[in-house]
Amino acid sequence: MKRLGILPGLAVILLLGGCLPSFGTEKEEVIQENEESIEETVMIPNIQLKDEFYKTLIPFKKSASRGLIVSKMNTKYDIQEAEEGLLRLSNQHFDTKNHFFQEGQHIDKETASSWLSRSSADEAGLNPPIKEGMSEETASEEAPNYLAHIVEQNFLVMTDEKKLRLAGISVGLALNSISYSRSGKETEITDKVIEQQGMKMAEEVVRRLRTQEGLSDIPIVVGLFKQESRNSIVPGTYFATAVAGKGQSAPTGWKKVNEKYVVFPASSSNGEYRDMNDKFASFKQDIDAYFPSFVNVIGTGFYKDGNLKSLKIEVPIQFFGTSETIGFTQYLTDLVITYFPNVHTEVSITSVNGPEALIVNEAGDAKPYVHIYGY
Structure with a gap:
């Protein structure tokens, strides 16, 4: 094979001159060379499902720190949002039309383990020493x-x-809002301290x-990124961002960064989301009218810059026969159109047997x- 040039210090992918893959038009075959000049075949898919999605190189390269996040984050919601929220921030700087995504x-x-340590245990640790x-x-x-x-x-x-x-x-720093001691005692960390510590650590991470x-x-x-508590049913969110050019x-x-997740039905004292809360309450009442002994329905709204961008609703039901599930799903679909016509809404209907139905309505x-x- 002809030797291909490398851009100094960077992983490089080179298109084979004039060659197209023999397995159809869904992917484009390319050659990747890493820093050690080892060549491997990768592919770029032609399909891009949404404008805000990046095309990803195939085979997918896992993050070099994959696996560490599970042991360090408080909830599965925080794990997902720390990555998805960072992608939203990245969209503002790296255009999805001409950028390809790869995990870090x-x-x-x-x-990462070294940087997450206390500086008293590892000189590279970013957390304060004991x-x-x-x-x-006491340290907690x-x-x-x-x-x-990270x-x-x-x-x-x-x-x-x-x-x-x-x-x-792009680098996201997930910061604790609550410190947990081994005995279970909780110490709240103020937003001001979280911000100060986060900015200080961000400077050091960029320097390294x-x-x-x-x-x-x-x-x-x-x-x-500010983590929520261990028992939270909504994820934390990114609250500040900057760029090292x-x-x-x-x-x-x-x-x-003005983003927030809100659970519905929300507290009646929370006037900021009162209108949406009233809509959700009416939505739930109509469901209760269909099933008088219905179990709780939970909605999670994602707000950006004060505007509701998406709504996810969990609807747990007892196991029904196919005809009853179809009837209820049709009824619920009509309610979604009636109450949430201008919001991206996803409704998941589940039973003890697992998912039963899914309703997705794009705004408008x-x-x-x-x-x-199964039907």
Whole structure:
């Protein structure tokens, strides 16, 4: 095979001159060379489901720190949102039309574990040290672990020479809002402290990334993520973001990220979401009218800049026969169109046997997508 050139310090993907894959038009076959010049065949899918989605290289390269997040994050909701929320921040800087996504390859598991340590246990640790004579119980209150996890995402672009090169990195710092001692005592960490510690750590993370080969001139987006408590049924959200531009040694221009998840029915005293809460209450009443002994219905709304962007509703039911499930799903679909016509809404109907039906209605659509499992 003819030797292919490498962009210094970067993973590179080169299109085979004039060649197309023999297995159809759904994917484009390319050659990837890493820093060690080892070649491997990868593919780029032609299909992009939504404008805000990035195309992902195939085979999918797992994050170099994969597996660490499960042990460090409080809930499954935080795990998912730490990654999805970072993608939303990345959309603002790395256009999905000409950027390809790859999970982070520059902060490996060993490095992440080291950075997440206390500085008294590992000199590279970003969390505060346990001072001499301080018990772990006291440290949990006076010097808590602020940083819970680090999420990295990579973005590549095609050059004029038909080469894909690294064009940007996004890093999310997941920060604890509550410190838990081994005895179970909870100590709340204020938003001001979380922000101060997060910005300080972000500067150090960017500084360390700049020392890696090939990353001295790569734009780095940083997001600060606030974890919710261990018993929360909604995820935390990113609350601040900044960018270290080409060659910059630290992130600058910190901006507030105004995102929030709200559970419905919400507290009646929460006037900010009163209108939506009233709609959801009426929606639930109509369901209760269909099934007088119906179990609880929970909705989770995602708000961005004060506007409701999406609504996910969980509807648990007793196991029904096929005809009864179809009838109820049709009834529920009509309610979704009536109450939430201008909001992206997903309704999951489940029973003890698992998923029964799914209703998805895009904002403004008159005909939602409806699927009844097993029918």
